[in-house]
Amino acid sequence: MLGPVGLAIGAVLNVLMGLVDWKGGDDQGAQAAQQREKAKQHILNSVIPQVVSKISERFRANLQRQLDAAKQDIMTATETRSRQHQQSLDQLAAELLQGQAAFEQARQGYLIDYEKLRDIMQNLLEKKDSQ
Helix, strand or coil, rough: CCCCCHHHHHHHHHHHHHHHCCCCCCCCCCHHHHHHHHHHHHHHHHHHHHHHHHHHHHHHHHHHHHHHHHHHHHHHHHHHHHHHHHHHHHHHHHHHHHHHHHHEEEEEEEEHHHHHHHHHHHHHHHHHCCC
8 A cells, every 4th residue: 555665564564473483492382472472462463554654654755845846847837828928919009009000000191192192183174174
């Protein structure tokens, strides 16, 4: 369940179990076997859960720090991209306004030229009619 941590705990457990199962030269039979079993149960029921708990807490804290850093990086990147998009939109809006102003200026010039040409044509028609 814990991946590499589980393998490390398994290796430590094997060593500890080997120590518990080791029999000295003068084994006192049933009493020694009972003590070994008691030690084995203590390791299985107390030591290992404590080690797993401490390791889990450290991993959890480290994982949380990494998640927080990733969230911050994502937020920073999102804010940067948002600012860039807003700058692009502002620039496009300014260009649109300039284009509209240039169009209006050209339209006014065309209207003035149109009026001048209309006046010239009318003057020419009046001269022709008067001859």
